[in-house]
Amino acid sequence: MAAADPLVEQEGESSSNSSQSSQCGDHVEVTIETISCPAPETDSPPRHPSPEDTLNGGRKSTRLARALRAGLLRKNQDYVRIKIQRRGNRPSANPLPQEWWKTGVAFVYASACLVLTTGVITMVHERVPSQTPPLPDRFFDLFPHVPAAFTVTEINGMLLVGLFFLQLLFLKHRAIIFRRFFFLQGTLYLYRCLTMYLTILPVPGTHMSCAPKLNSDAQAKVYRMLKMMSGGGLSITGSHIMCGDYLYSGHTVMLTLTFLFIKEYSPRSMWWYHLICGLLGIVGGVCILLAHDHYSIDVVVAYFITSRIFYWYHTMANNQAMRGSPHNYLSWTWWNPIFNFLERNVCTTVPCTFAWPIPIPTSWLKNPCRRYSIVQSTREQ
Structure with a gap:
């Protein structure tokens, strides 16, 4: 595992600082590390070309060269690992609390x-x-x-x-x-x-x-x-x-x-x-x-x-x-x-959304259906 890139670590620190300065939502810390993966070591002996490979040398050699190039690219490829740590009790805060x-x-x-x-x-x-x-x-x-x-x-x-x-x-x-x-x-x-x-x-x-x-x-x-x-x-x-x-x-x-x-x-x-x-x-x-x-x-x-x-x-x-x-x-x-x-807790633009000023109790909507089901079941009996 290679050490983290200092430039990327600096960007990670700035992103965490910007998240700390935000006043809305939960606190989130982000750590970014760049990892270089070494090439895998194999103990298998080298493969000798067969007569069929010799006969079809043109197409086989081209495929083999492509495979070797792809392997070299995978060998030196770097990976980025991102660690996210969330602090706070609310998994998803309301962006427009009434208060x-x-x-x-x-x-x-x-x-x-x-x-x-x-x-x-x-x-x-x-x-x-x-x-x-x-x-x-x-x-x-x-x-x-x-x-x-x-x-x-x-x-x-x-x-x-x-x-x-x-x-x-x-x-x-x-x-x-x-x-x-x-x-x-x-x-x-x-x-x-x-x-x-x-x-x-x-x-x-x-x-x-x-x-x-x-x-x-x-x-x-x-x-x-x-x-x-x-x-x-x-x-x-x-x-x-x-x-x-x-x-x-x-x-x-x-x-x-x-x-x-x-x-x-x-x-x-x-x-x-x-x-x-x-x-x-x-x-x-x-x-x-x-x-x-x-x-x-x-x-x-x-x-x-x-x-x-x-x-x-x-x-x-x-x-x-x-x-x-x-x-x-x-x-x-x-x-x-x-x-x-x-x-402080208003995290977005207030939309023009209309709503009834007095909320209708849900029991007013459920009770008629429940009474209807009871009457229906009694008739069936």
Whole structure:
């Protein structure tokens, strides 16, 4: 037995290291050795040619030469032996585990960010300049104020949210999609808290009526926060009475995020469904500007941040090789540890597979057949 080839051993070590860096499935170690087999030793005496071999020398010599060449090739042939050692208790891991407890963690994270956003809006409302005129906006110069436009935006937003959650109920891997949505929603509202708190823009229009400032009345501020959360921060519910939450637009965030999730987790053949949802989102964004409830920069920044974070997250989630690559600069984001926690066991792209939300008990299907067999056997008797 010859020693293993060092180059092949180095490749074996790199393959084992890459398997250790993988986060999905069982741990597998592969050892590759190259073995040179010696020629077999025979004690049989050499064979002398017979008269028949002499008569048919042409064809026999050719066959003998071929046989000798084949023997020499087999004599110096190398063999590769591969040893595979599997570590782990699961012979075949589920590439798409549901892990509802992680979905619960993502929901708590999103809820905490929404509560924090409401608190920041309450704080910012107290600092909004009341006598400062609106900032110049090119869209406002071109299009006049439409009072009922913001109501159209909120109706479109509720339609998109309702369609998304209805679609999600009939998807098989709803737990994974739910926690992705909750994490992205919470992160976007966390960014919104930062931008609102750092730069407070004046009211974008004189038509807006803001609630009076409470100064140091902490109890009244808590009541406003609860009222805003109970109404979803919508104007049609009467819960959006504070000003200052302009940079960037939360309505644009929800319009964009729900549309992107609807398109990502629905069949590509349903183009008409994507077209309807896209039109709802576009009309909702335009109506925000027609209502003069947000500056144009608020809507543009909200769309840019929402779409970029959605694309970054799903690029990392759908490409397994990028997760452990040192050249993946998306892993430098601050939320990469949270991403690794949520997506550690998701080892493949989430397919668009529909399933009934409430599983049907198998006993409902077996009992009728069993009763029918009993009745039939009784009749035969």
